[in-house]
Amino acid sequence: MSEPVPEELLDVTVTVNDVPRHARVPARRLLSDFLRHDLGLTGTHVGCEHGVCGACTVLVDGAPVRACLMFAVSAQAHAVTTIEGLGTIDAMGPVQQAFTECHGLQCGFCTPGFVTTITAYLEENPDPTQDEAREAISGNLCRCTGYQNIVKSVLRAAEIKAAGS
Amino acid sequence: MTTQMFGAPVRRREDPRLVTGGGKFLDDLGRGALAAAFVRSPHAHAKVVDIDVTDALDVEGLVAIYTHEDLPGRVGEPLPLLIPHPTLTHGRTQHALARDEVNHVGEPVVMVVARDRYLAEDACARIRVDYEPLPPVVGIEAARTADLLVHDDVPGNIAAHMLQEVGDVEAAIAGAPHVLELDLAIERSACMPMEGKGVYARWDADRDELRIYSSTQTSTGVRAAVAAKLGMPLAKVECIAPDVGGGFGVKINHPWPEEVLVPWVAKTLGVEVKWVEDRREHFISSAHERGQLQQVRVGFDDDGRLLGLDVKFWHDNGAYTPYGIIVPIITSTQLLGPYKPGTYRCEFWSLYTNTVLVTPYRGAGRPQGCFAMERTMDAIADELGLDRAEVRSRNFIQPSEMPFDHGLLFQDGRPLKYDSGDFPASLDKLKALVGWDDFAEYRERAQVEGRKVGLGIGCYVEGTGVGPYEGGHIQIETSGRVNVSTGLTSQGQGHETAFAQVVAQELGVPIEDVFVTTGDTRRMPYAVGTFASRAAVMSGNAIALAARNVRAKALRIAADALEVSADDLEIVDGIIRVKGAPDTAMSLGTVSVMSNPLRYAFDEAAKAATQFAGSNDPDKPPVADDDEPGLEGRDFYSPTQATFANGMHAAIVETDPVTAEIRILRYCVIHDCxxxxxxxxxxxxxxxxxxxGVGGALYERMVYDESGQLLNASFMDFLMPYASEIPHIETDHLETPSPLNPLGIKGAGEAGCIPVSAVIASAVSDAEGFAITSMPISPVELWELRQRHAAGEIPSLRDHAPYPSGGSAQPDDLTGPTTRKS
Structure with a gap:
């Protein structure tokens, strides 16, 4: 019987929600697991681990990325924004605020991925139509809401954002 | 005045936490806990010959490996059969780890515990299990034919055979002027919550206590089952359902193998252990539902009124029956919907197959029953050349006939007796919403444009709020904070908000002061669980009753203190005051202080309740014989029967003349809960x-090959709808209060999905001019049906406006279907 071989650990430093974060992790550590288990940022959820459901969507340098399809080491020297970086209970971001106003969530498991996705979308498309709003969220799965109130949330978030800018 | 809370669209109190990443789901807990992973059977049916773990022992971070041989006593015995039934003569359940036979792909065989999940899966990959494959039984027809058996000791693969009959169906059909027969089929789908199952257990060695967190729909159920399996006193086991990322039924079954094994390892090793289901595991080792083959024979009169309804169906229960035969019982009873069948006989066989087991999925057998009934209604209308809504209307149970007893036993072992409902009013609303009477004109215009459109309808009745009971406990702290607990669990239904609304209304307190806890056995050890659209009915009423008790106690104490009659008091915004003299008042917080005679003052307010603080009657004890300290109330709600909600849906679909793609143009819902x-x-x-429902009607199915492999066990291949597949849903509500409970409520959780397959089948049939008898339906299948229809193999609907030529695609029009078939 061979002796157990410890995994090689790599130093990874990622700027997460504007704060440089460091951990020593194996090369195969997924960004989603790195955020959740190494950094304790459990707001990013994992729904499928094959890039289809979008629950784990975070922003990497402002663009939506599936954290389950990226290794933590690949995020080295990049800026990652998670749901925790988009607002707090006392100071919610516009998309978060819109979701609470429009009943845009039920169980809330997929919600962080929608919020990050919509946040990035509205940066590029500040005034979407209803059809565009639906298209914008059609890469994320939700099993609870039937999407109708998420579409509504996108439109409401655009309003809140416009009013605040 | 206190704002009206009950009935208001109050924003959800759970949302700020959930939208900011503050939810605490199962895998958000137990950072640093050991991780469990499982070696699962790659075969649908096989003997387990040998397990060799040698190579896995090299994996760094490995803590333990377990096979069935390692499981002591009751941990190694089959899992419980939760709901026995006299007709379930051959119930079978699995072992937590397979003993010597596996009966579906995904059945757990070996458990590995390691420092993290990556390492645990490394070890799993190095474990070699030798199997002797056995021929599998896949599909209902193979199970029914029974050339092969799933379980050697279950003849015919029949777990249960049940028959219920009301009236003389044979005579009624024999004497009927018209008789039709329908052969129908519905495929499997699954709940597919975004968060899979998961369990995290920690052992407190100092106190010999076990705490379990599970992503479950019943924490009391898990607690009792684990305590029984581990031979522990209930007092030493607690179970908490944290934030749960959707359930839809699959998490009501318990204990899952992992719910026994993870706590057992935590106790055995004295550690924290966690298992979180990955998506593939959820596909192959949790549960599915829906699969049935159905035969309907119906006799009716010249007006389309039912005289006799004779239904036989074959229900696929998968490899095991831990949840009994609840699903087919519900199909057989709820099939009747809002109609009077004249006479009714329903016979079903619940059959084993070498596939993932079947437990309730939102709707729980009702979508299948509704499909059978509504396809029958359309067939009757077509046979007689009558309007489909009119035929339904003629068979409705009228409001004046409520309560209406069908003479059958429902899933709770109690009579299937509708308490209320106004079906004609619902249908009127639906016809107005969808524009039923204007559709013919719309269809003509569409036809001119070369488009095929169809209108579909489906009606259902849903027994909700089944017993046996739920409880509510309310405690008001000296700060005025109102703590509410109920034992059933939440998976996104907004219980923290809805139950707080009930309490705010009943007590007269601001909703901001009300804090609701669900699914924590430390706070409410008596509960059943969240299923069958029962949470609002059961816990809502229990909490209302508890609130009334607390209110009465608060008024009694305040009346004493203020030296007025309790009848003259009211509670507004958390202040008890004399009606008409609002300055004579005290807060509920103050009453809470007074309700608890103290020896020790813990803060300024508490001084008022200490023993030298005021006058007392030396002849009376500080707490009266018939009283208890604290401003608390508890009550339970246990109804004699279920309440019956109902609804009616209509849809307009368009089918592409060339590609056979199906698009829902409008979807309308009338809902009465x-x-x-x-x-x-x-x-x-x-x-x-x-x-x-739309997923189940148009996209989702479980594709098993003949060897029992699930071919589409990922979100890449199982077509769960995105926003782009779901239509805008138009709704209107009717509120027919239930006479059965204090709040007049009926359940709402499952309603939406019940009639959708029936509605879409109705609409596609209407668009195409031939009857759709099997759901879900993909473009490929519709295209093939068109060919068979064109070849004369499928009859045309009689009462169908013919399409202009060119409306039906010919094979040489196409290069091939454009939509994936899964």
């Missing part, structure tokens, strides 16, 4: 239900 606590939440439940 009695009095609504929070219409915003009810509406959300309807939306979500319809979306799942």
């Amino acid at each position: 009695g009095t609504m606590i929070n219409p915003m939440i009810v509406e959300g439940q309807v939306h979500g239900g319809v979306a799942q």
Whole structure:
């Protein structure tokens, strides 16, 4: 019987929600697991681990990325924004605020991925139509809401954002 | 005045936490816990010959490996059969780890515990299990034919055979002027919550206590089952359902193998252990539902009124029956919907197959029953050349006939007796909403444009709020904070909000002061669980009753203190005051202080309740014989029967003449769940239900090959709908209060998905001019049906406006179907 071989650990430093974060992790550590288990940022959820459901969507340098399809080491020297970086209970971001106003969530498991996705979308498309709003969220799965109130949330978030800018 | 809370679209109190990443789901807990992973059977049916773990022992971070041989006593015995039934003569359940036979792909065989999940899976990959494959039974027809058996000791693969009959169906059909027969089929789908199952257990060695967190729909159920399996006193086991990322039924079954094994390892090793289901595991080792073959024979008169309805169906229960035969019982009883069948006989066989087991999925057998009934209604209308809504209307149970007893036993072992409902009013609303009477004109215009459109309808009745009971406990702290607990669990239904609304209304306190806890056995050890659209009915009423008790106690104490009659008091915004003299008042917080005679003052307010603080009657004890300290109340709600909600849906679909793609142009819902606590939440439940129904009608199915491999066990291949597949849903509500409970409410959770397959089948049939008898339907299948119809193999609907030429695609029009078939 061979002796157990410890995994090689790599130093990874990622700027997460504007704060440089460091951990020593194996090369195969997924960004989603790195955020959740190494950094304790459990707001990013994992729904499928094959890039289809979008629950784990975070922003990497402002663009939506599936954290389950990226290794933590690949995020080295990049800026990652998670749901925790988009607002707090006392100071919610516009998309978060819109979701609470429009009943845009039920169980809330997929919600962080929608919020990050919509946040990035509205940066590029500040005034979407209803059809565009639906298209914008059609890469994320939700099993609870039937999407109708998420579409509504996108439109409401655009309003809140416009009013605040 | 206190704002009206009950019935208002109050924003959800759980949302700020959930939208900011503050939710605490199962895998958000137990950072640093050991991780469990499982070696699962790659075969649908096989003997387990040998397990060799040698190579896995090299994996760094490995803690333990377990096979069935390692499981002591009751941990190694089969899992419980939760709901026995006299007709379930051959119930079978699995072992937590397979003993010597596996009966579906995904059945757990070996458990590995390691420092993290990556390492645990490394070890799993190095474990070699030798199997002797056995021929599998896949599909209902193979199970029914029974050339092969799933379990050697279950003849015919029949777990249960049940027959219920009301009246003389044979005579009624024999004497009927018209008789039709239908052969129908519905495929498997699954709940597919975004968060899979998961369990995290920690052992407190100092106290010999076990704490379990599970992503479950019943924490009391898990607690009792684990305590029994581990031979522990109930007092030493607690179970908490944290935030749960959707359930839809699959998490009501318990204990899952992992729910026994993870706590057992935690106790055995004295550690914290966690298992979180990955998506593939959820596909192959949790549960599915829906699969049935159905035969309907119906006799009716010249007006389309039912005289006799004779239904036989074959239900696929998968490899095991831990949840009994609840699903087919519900199909057989709820099939009747809002109609009077004249006479009714329903016979079903629940059959084993070498596939993932079957437990309730939102709707729980009702979508299948509704499909059978509504396809029958359309067939009758077509046979007689009558309007489809009119035929339904003629068979409705009238409001004046309520309560209406069908003479059958429902899933709770109690009579199937509808308490209320106004079906004609619902149908009128639906016809107005969808524009039923204007559709012919719309169709003509569409035809001119070369488009094929169809209108579909489906009606259902849903027994909700089944017993046996739920409880509510309310405690008001000296700060005025109102703590509410109920034992059933939450998976996104907004219970923290809806139950707080009930309490705010009943007590007269600001909703901001009310804090609701669900699914924590430390706070409410008596509960059943969240299923069967029962949470609002059961816990809502229990909490209302508890609130009334607390209110009465608060008024009694305040009346004493203020030296007035309790009848003259009211509670407004948390202040008890004399009606008409609002300056004579005291807060509920102060009453809470006074309700608890103290020896020790813990803060300024508490001084008022200490023993030298005021006058007392030396002849009376500080707490009266018939009283208890504290401003608390507890009550339970246990109904004699279920309440019956109902609804009617209509859809307009367009089918592409060339590609056979099916698009839903409009989807309309009339929903009656009695009095609504929070219409915003009810509406959300309807939306979500319809979306799942659309998935089941057009996209989702479990594709097993002949060897029992699930070919589409990922979100890449199982076509769960995105926003782009779900139509905008138009809703209108009717509120027919239930006479059965204090709040007049009926359940709403499952309603949306029940009639969708029936509605879409109705609409596609209407668009195409031939009857759709099997759901879900993909473009490929519709295209093939068109060919068979064109070849004369499938009859045309009689009462169908013919399409202009060119409306039906010919094979040489196409290069091939454009949509994936899964």
